[in-house]
Amino acid sequence: MAATKYGAGNYGVSSELDKGLYIQSLSLSVTEDVAEMPDHLGEIQGIVMYNQSATLSGNGATYAANDTGQTMGGVLLINSTAIYGNADTTGISKFYVDSLEISNANTDFQQGSFTARGFINITAASGTEVTGP
Amino acid sequence: MAAKSKKASEEAQSIAWNKELSKRRNDKRKARENASTRNKKGRGDD
Numbered sequence: 001m002a003a004t005k006y007g008a009g010n011y012g013v014s015s016e017l018d019k020g021l022y023i024q025s026l027s028l029s030v031t032e033d034v035a036e037m038p039d040h041l042g043e044i045q046g047i048v049m050y051n052q053s054a055t056l057s058g059n060g061a062t063y064a065a066n067d068t069g070q071t072m073g074g075v076l077l078i079n080s081t082a083i084y085g086n087a088d089t090t091g092i093s094k095f096y097v098d099s100l101e102i103s104n105a106n107t108d109f110q111q112g113s114f115t116a117r118g119f120i121n122i123t124a125a126s127g128t129e130v131t132g133p
Numbered sequence: 134m135a136a137k138s139k140k141a142s143e144e145a146q147s148i149a150w151n152k153e154l155s156k157r158r159n160d161k162r163k164a165r166e167n168a169s170t171r172n173k174k175g176r177g178d179d
Contacts, residue, residue, distance in 0.1 A: 074147070
């Protein structure tokens, strides 16, 4: 059943059930490198911000046993594209899975989590196998 | 509409790639496991 909101605020998280998790949380962090130009007193007189990258992580109960729904080393597949298609992460459109975790506990449903990274100039929807230089 | 179609096409490409990647890794894991089993039998210490 749908929840009901009264008043302001952005509540909840979009469903990711068809992607493999009963999602409970989804978070995005974005960073840029900063080149600083200090003067003779060590005070910054200019900066350049560049090389934006972002990390997206999520967790929730698994839909299928022992499966987060994501592929290690693969392209992240989630429904909540709005979380990274906003002004805070301009240009980053693809995330690549660099960490997966499954955990069992005697008092909880099986939990799955993922972390994926995105880079400003990498938009590939698929990769190629690298076997050497 | 075109943007939606491009997104669907990219997602299909990513799904196919993820499957291929997963299959390659599984095949390599099985090959390693088979090699390990053969070695154990070969040593006769089981």
